[in-house]
Amino acid sequence: MRKLKYFFVAIIGLVILQGCGAYSFTGTNISPDVKTFQVEFFQNQASIIIPGIDQRFTNQLQDIILNQTNLDLTTSSGDLVYEGEIVQYYVAPTNATSSNTAAQNRLTIAINVRFYDTKNPKEDLEQRFSFFFDYPASQAETAVRDEAIQIIYDRITQDILNATLAKW
Structure with missing residues (x-):
């Protein structure tokens, strides 16, 4: 009877451990056959051109995917492909003072992203x-x-990761 008890405990333990195998602490939901990703250069097509912000965004997107997934970065033929452009960079006043001058300004940046999953095209996204x-x-x-x-x-990079890999 004692051996039967240990047997059931072992089976339950294996079931629990098996269920935890697919969990990712970063919340990503990546197919096991996806191994690589590539990030194409995000050109600045905004009406205001600030030198270097395009390269900075491209690098930051690569870094977050490298740090929060187990995917390898490649320069071509990636299983996942990110491309797009910076489409908006502008500063506008948001609050006024009693003398009709701006009390606060807002810098806004918008980026158009196209995501391609070569293993599962139904997951492609443009946003x-x-x-x-x-x-x-x-x-x-x-x-x-x-x-x-x-x-x-x-x-923005966290939002992109969530929309493409975490499906949040």
């Missing part, structure tokens, strides 16, 4: 992602640009 950064109008946009772009890109 626009955007985010913003608010800062006091007393500060020049150039003074907050690096911090703003970092915060915006952190959010």
Whole structure:
């Protein structure tokens, strides 16, 4: 009777461990036959051209996928392909003072992304992602640009990862 008890405990333990095998702590849901990804250069096609923000976004998207998945980066023939362009970069006032001047400005960046899953074309996606950064109008946009772009890109790249690999 004691051996039968251990046998059932062992079977239950195996079932539990087997169920945990497909779980990913990053929340990604990647098919086991997908091994590589590629990120094409995201050109800046916004009306305002800030040098280097296109390369910075491309690198940041590559980094987040490398850090949060077990996929390998490749320069061609990737199982997953990301491409697109920066389509919007603009600064606009958001709050006014009593003297009709801006109290706060908002930097907004929008990026159009095309995602191709060569193993499962039903998962292909084309979507626009955007985010913003608010800062006091007393500060020049150039003074907050690096911090703003970092915060915006952190959010956009996480949104892209969630939409393409986590399916959130």
